Amino acid sequence: MRDFLPADKARRERVLAVIRERYRAHGFDEIETPVVEDYDRLHAGIGGDNEKLAFAVLKRGLDADGIRAAAETPADLSDLGLRYDLTVPLARFYASHRAELPTVFRSIQIAPVWRAERPQKGRYRQFVQCDIDIIGDATARAEAELVVASLDTLDALGLEGGSIRINDRRVLDGMLDAFGFTADERPGVLITIDKLDKVGPDGVVAELTARGASAPAVAAFEAFLRRPQTREYLPFGDAQIRKALPEGIDPELIAHLVGIGDAVAAARGGGEVPLVFDPFLVRGMGYYTGTIFELAHPSVDYSLGGGGRYDGMIGRFLGQQVPAVGFSIGFERIVDLVAAHEDAGATAIVLVHDRDVPVAELVAVKTALIAGGARVRLEQRTKNLKALLERAGADGYTAFALLSAGTPADALEIKPLG
Structure with missing residues (x-):
């Protein structure tokens, strides 16, 4: 958690102003939610590892005897927690206010979140997230709107040349089925696949073997990784996506991805689409159910944001399934890349x-x-x-x-x- 001197604060506010302006230009409306949510909501099994990093708020009115009596688990001592992201609060917000919102709701949330991280470069215990979400639209239009708005915002910040890696969790499931991994193996296999960029094919195969994953499935996956065409992602299109996947993937999923690419190409005036299909993109949040994205820029070797479709989350609060998809810009990473300068003419x-x-x-x-x-x-x-x-x-x-x-x-x- 950091203090900001006046010049740093002014710079951050200038970047935030650009982000807000571009998001609003694309038809999104800003909301605000409390910094705390119910403990049970934050630990409902949908936040992945982030749930382990949530700051809990001690119940009010507990004296020493009360703490000792209720100290079997952290949940016994806490009924609230600081939000670890903005997606869970948005799902609760929508469930609470659905009757007051349009059928397709386009949301902006720009606010701090808290995680009990081990402090290190680029990781903080308090940081700002800049989210846009579309609730109520199950079509590729929603993903295309998010991608176009995010790339436009990056351009407006002077960070032209960005691209978005894209995949679908259902495609990943289809791949694991094709290789022969069992349903029980799947969570651990995905954790390992997510390390591909860091440890390479040899490291992934070694870790899968060490995990005790099915030997025939590991062998089939290794053979797939060794194909030259498996890692050829550009240009973005039907033939390229099919070439990067094993046989048997649902063609409707491929058509959904291609539709996103076509819409983004049209919005940006044709030419090369700044999308990269990555069949090994995983993203760790447990609530993703479909399309997933990560924002990249050639100036850095880490992602500047990401998101995905989480169609199952709102139903947990509403009792009725509602499609939803979101994209979050990593503000703390982006603000360090934006040139420090005063507003033009000021x-x-x-x-x-x-x-x-x-x-x-x-x-x-x-x-x-x-x-x-x-x-x-x-x-x-x-x-x-x-x-x-x-x-x-x-x-x-x-x-x-x-x-x-x-x-x-x-x-x-x-x-x-x-």
């Missing part, structure tokens, strides 16, 4: 005044500059003017002016910093 002025300038005069000059569209900070002149201006520049100010008693605002000489 002027941020440090008004350096002599000690004897009357307060009324200071405030009047400052107000006149603000009325002209500038951001203004007052600083009393010091002996080391250079150090004062360097600090102002570090805080994001772009210009300065020196004010002596009796100087009107229209007579100020405003000079650029640096």
Whole structure:
């Protein structure tokens, strides 16, 4: 959990403003949910490993005797927890407010979440997620809207050249069936396959063998991994997807993926589609039921976001199945890649005044500059003017002016910093 100095905070807010503006331009509406949810909801078996990282909130009113009496499990001591993502709260929100929402609801959520991570580079215990979700649309249109909006947002942030890896959990299930893995083996096999980019085919095969997975299934999977065409993903299309899969995959699933690609290509004016079919993309969240995505950029070797379809989640709260799909931009990773600069056309002025300038005069000059569209900070002149201006520049100010008693605002000489 971190503090942010003024310049860092301003930069984060500028990036958030771009994300909000692009999401809204694509027809999404922002909502807000509480930072806490019921403990049982956060530990309902749909959040995968994130459930283990959730911060629990101790029940109010427990004294020492009450804690000792109820201390058999963490759930006995807690009835609430800090949200570990924004998807579970959205599902609860939709179930609570469905009658007040449109049939197809396009949601924006931009807010902090909390996980009891081991702090390390790029991983924090409190971080911001930027989610867009579409609830009530089971067609490829929903995925296409999310992909187009996410790529557009990346472009607007100056990070052109991004691409989205795409797969489908049902395709993964079909692959594991084709190789001969049993239903009991499947969770562990998926965990291992998810490491393919890190450990390579040899490492995956070794780990599957060490797990005790079915030897014929491991051999069939290894043979599939060794095919040159298995790892040839581009360009995105029907023939390329079929070439990267074993025989027997449901053609309707392939058609669904191709439909997403066609829609994205049309939205972006044709040409090469910035989608990459990856048959080994897994994503660890247990609630994904269909299409899954990860956002990549050539400047870094890690993902900048992702998401997928979670058609079964809302039904847990509503008692009626509702299709849903979402995409989350990894704000903490993206904000470090966006060039730090002031908004175009904005002027941020440090008004350096002599000690004897009357307060009324200071405030009047400052107000006149603000009325002209500038951001203004007052600083009393010091002996080391250079150090004062360097600090102002570090805080994001772009210009300065020196004010002596009796100087009107229209007579100020405003000079650029640096």
